[in-house]
Amino acid sequence: MSDEGRSRRQYLTTVGGTAATLAVAGCLGGDDSGSNGEDEQTITAGTAPGxxxxxxxxxxxLVGFDIDLLEAVVxxxxxxxxxxxEFEFDSLTPALVNDNIxxxxxxxxxxxxxDETIDFSEPYYSSDQAIVVRSDGDFSPGSLSDLADHPIGAQKGTTGEEEVQSxxxxxxxxxxQYNAYDNYVLAIQDLQNGNVDAVVIDVPVANTFAANRPVEVEFVYETGEKFGFGVREDxxxxxxxxxxxxxxxxxDGTYEELTQKWFGE
Known part of the structure; x- marks a missing residue:
């Protein structure tokens, strides 16, 4: 994948699944003054690799569509x-509310x-949920009811988990029979190892795993989701x-370039 523009990024790593304690100057309202005498506002972004x-x-x-897109937008x-x-996915909202990002x-x-806790930008991507199984397995579900009595996995705090639970x-x-994971890399690894029979995951992410691992999308469950950038309510x-x-x-065409880069669309 292209390394274009990556050298300019600063990445703040995490330890033990929580944000690293690093001094980030100017988290909303930095002191760097522009030529017009007004203070520039610096912001810190949070994400969940995997x-x-x-x-x-x-x-x-740290790379990916969200990384490139947010940087281009900002x-x-x-x-x-x-x-x-970097955080585990279900720790992102608390980090935002507590002003860590x-x-x-x-x-x-x-x-x-x-939306009861945080606000969002306008949507930037649409998705549904995919049901992923092992490529060499004999489990071929065609609907959610076919998942009955099978061990199923999803990532904590995601729409996939919400669909499994509901x-x-x-x-x-x-x-x-439900297995929750901190990230989908762990979920797919458990699927490959035979510890679960299916993983419920967003379609574009499922397609990426299917292109690189011995797993495949068996069917898509339409949810009509839309992704957005999360910000504090105020x-x-x-x-x-x-x-x-x-x-x-x-x-200006940047969005189309990034979707082509990361999804081949």
Missing amino acids: FPPFEMKEGGE EQTEYTLSGWE DVIAAGMTINDDR ELVGDEITES DDALQTALSEGLSTVRE
Whole structure:
């Protein structure tokens, strides 16, 4: 994959699944003054690697569609992106609410539950849920009901987990048959090892795993999800700036270039 533009990024790593304690100057409202005498506003982004091609680690470096897209969007605003912090997916919203980061870029679905706690930019990607199985296995489900009495996996805090819990647990599978993972790399590895029979995951991520591992998408469960960048509820200025930046990168062709780069679309 292209390394273009990566050298300019600063990446803040995590330890033990939580954000590293690093001093990040100017988390919303930095002290760097522009030529017009106004303070530039620096923001820190949070993400959750293990969700290719949206965010992942390659050679220890954080890369992916969300990484490139957010950086391109921020360049169209009056904000400056100071760096990235890495979390487990279900720790991102608490990190945002507690001011540890200023924006979430992690393939996060906009839904009512999350919207009660945080706000979102305009949507930047649409997806459904894929049911992934082993390529060399004999399990061939064609609907959610076919998952009955099988061990199923999903990532904690994701739409995939919500669908499993609402549609399967208690009706088609027992609570003990559901396996929750910190990230989808671990879930797919457990699928390959035969510890679960299927993993519920966003379609573009499932396609990436299917292209690189001995797994395949057996069927797609339509959910009509839309991904957005998450911001704090009181941060109307950043919410507006990100939405306007998204509009700009769509109009100037950057969005199309990035989707082609990461999804081949």
